[in-house]
Amino acid sequence: MKTSLVSILSLSLLIFLSLSSPSLSDRCNPQDKKVLLEIKAAFNNPYHLASWNPKTDCCDWYSLECDLNTSRVIALTIFSGNISGQIPAAVGDLPFLKNLEFHKLTNLTGTIPSAIAKLKNLQELTLSWTNLSGPVPTFLTQLTNLNFIDLSFNDLTGSIPPSLSQLTKLNAIxxxxxxxxxxxPESFGKFTGNVPDLYLSHNQLTGAVPKSLGNLNFTVLDFSRNKLVGDISFLFGTNKTIQIVNFSRNKFEFDLSKVKFPASLTSLDLNHNNITGTLPEGLTALNFQYLNVSYNRLCGQIPVGGKLQSFDMYSYFHNRCLCGSPLPACK
Structure with missing residues (x-):
């Protein structure tokens, strides 16, 4: 009887403490919770963030993640929701944030707030498929732990900050x-840490590709659909490790027959340029997954062998005098 009474009293005490002390039931850091509710209010309390209820544990809310040990918010990932307005400055008040993502929010407007520069632990920044405008901010170079930047599918204007090359942990831009x-930027040939994949397509970039880029071993380069000019053959070479290249729809001019390609190359898109010469025999040794050299000024017979005949005529047509399978036979 005595034991039962003690058990009942102990259970009652635990229930009382759990009700009177949120810290026992709520893992979420109070300051993080306050900031998240400020972000919700700044977005006019959208239905997409309905789970952000101040009476519940914020570590259980949708669109974010807490560290299991510290219970601090380490990821804020809001996407594909009916959210309007600008990115609240309050996002900079989540000091343990490693991943910040606003993706496919077409009513998200304004510029990228400087408050993001306070997120010194940030590793991944994704602000994509929105209507953000203004420049690519130079303050990103203050976020020295960044390994991934995605600012694609926006309305950003101005030039690319040369200082991005100071970020030594980047895997992709x-x-x-x-x-x-x-x-x-000429500095993009001077990354001192990781050599990031560069995705710069569908902009209005002009001028020649800096020769400094030839000093690095890139894995992916996509400069397609710009207004770039000149010779880019220096980006290739047997000592390179590049795998995927898309230089299509620019104004590049060089003699393709003089280019030595690395064994690592699996995707090559050069369509809609002013490239001359013949297709090098060395292309037959490559394990191509994709190839397109159409709409150039190439001549001569397409080398026989490897993967070159596995692509249809549309990979080769609209050249000055290119011939041989899969195009009509040479005369």
Missing amino acids: HLDRNKLTGEI
Whole structure:
């Protein structure tokens, strides 16, 4: 009887404490919770964030993640929701954030707020498929832990900040599908840490690709659909490790027959340029998954062998005098 009474009293005490002390039932850091509710209010309390209820544990809310050990918010990932307005400055008040993502929010407007520069632990920044405008911010170079930047599919304008090359941990930079102008920074050939994949397509970039880029071993380069000019053959070579290249729909001019391609190359898109010469015999040794050299000024017979005949005529047509399978036979 005595034991039962003690058990009942202990259980009652635990229930009382759990009700009177949120810290026992709510893992969420109070300051993080306050900031998240400020972000929700700044977006006018959208239905997409309905789970952000101040009476519940914020670590259980949708669109975010807490660290299991510290219970601090480490990821804020809001996407595909009916959310309007600008990115609230309050996002900079989540000091443990490693991943910030606003994706496919077409009513998200304004510029990228400088408050993001306070997120010193940030590793991944994705602000894509929105209507964000203004420049690519130079303050991104203050976020020295960044390994991934995706600012694609926005309305960003201005030039690409040369200082992005100071970020030594970057694996990829996505600046494609914007309205960026100017030249590719010469500093992009001077990354001192990781050599990131560069996605710069569908902009209004001009000028020649800096020769400095030839000093690095890139894996992916996508400069397609810009207004770039000149010779880019220096980006290839047997000592390179590049795998995927898309230089299509620019104004590049060089002699393709003189180019030595690396064994690592699996995708090559050069369509709609002013490239001359013949297709090098060395292309037959490559394990191509994709190839397109159409709409250039190439001549001569398509080498026989490897994967070259596995592509249809549309990979080769509209050249000056290119011939041989899969095009009509040479005369």
